[in-house]
């Protein structure tokens with residue numbers, strides 16, 4: 001791997017994606033968990049999207065029809081999710097709408113494993129998870145030879161760098177982008193990989209930072225390609241969380257409020273400037 005400076009083109013694409021979302025206000029249909037559903041919807045609105053949350057299988061097709069993209073999160077599975085989540089992914093794929101998968105707590109229980117295996121055939125446009133979720137998903141989808149990855153509840157016990165080869169295998173399988181989040185994010189497709197630094201560790205102290213990041217990726221996927229969408233949302237999260245703590249010590253719930261405020265306040269040029277400072281392209285030799 002050889003580190004080079006971020007090309008101007010990617011920063012321009014990111015900045016354009018921010019502008020386009022604010023212009024188009026794309027509707028994103030989400031199938032997500034009931035712990036963080038409110039933060040997901042508010043984060044989607046804050047960056048300029050529109051939100052609709054659904055649970056029933058018969059809503060999959062009509063939701064995919066009216067939405068510009070779809071978000072699927074397996075955080076709190078109810079029995080009905082075994083039908084509704086694959087139906088949501090199928091409807092998105094058949095309607096040619098981009099869709100984002102967040103494999104929360106991958107590997108926890110037979111039902112979650114079965115739902116995640118079922119989703120493989122619909123090839124998500126973007127997969128977003130923490131390091132252990134990405135490694136475990138690559139295992140569940142039969143893309144790894146060695147069984148590894150230890151999700152602890154919804155938390156990661158692996159590092160982002162340890163998930164790099166699993167992320168690449170997933171991207172090669174789907175043809176889309178994969179985003180591995182953590183202290184440093186890794187965002188890649190089968191051709192390019194970026195590391196993103198910055199952000200506040202306070203994101204670890206609220207629930208739903210990862211879920212809402214996936215939901216925001218779906219907003220950007222409505223207006224741009226998979227890699228740019230994953231990068232734009234990831235930069236937004238690092239930049240808004242830095243701003244939220246810039247006034248000094250802050251409690252966790254006030255942080256969440258300030259963080260969402262900054263998702264709505266940061267401008268395309270703020271995001272471009274942050275990208276220039278914090279994004280590094282990794283080129284394979």
Ligand SMILES: Nc1ncnc2c1ncn2[C@@H]1O[C@H](COP(=O)(O)OP(=O)(O)O)[C@@H](O)[C@H]1O
Nearest residue numbers: 130181182183185198199200201203209210237
């Ligand atoms: N220690 C940290 N420092 C800075 N940013 C972080 C840190 N931990 C997580 N993040 C950010 O928090 C967001 C959610 O990531 P993560 O906590 O890995 O997801 P999940 O909640 O699914 O485990 C991402 O934007 C990521 O970059």
Ligand SMILES: Cc1ncsc1CCOP(=O)(O)O
Nearest residue numbers: 033035075154208209210211
């Ligand atoms: C705590 C919890 N339990 C089931 S889903 C969920 C939310 C996980 O959210 P995130 O992965 O964004 O922290």
Ligand SMILES: [Mg+2]
Nearest residue numbers: 104154210211
């Ligand atoms: Mg998560």
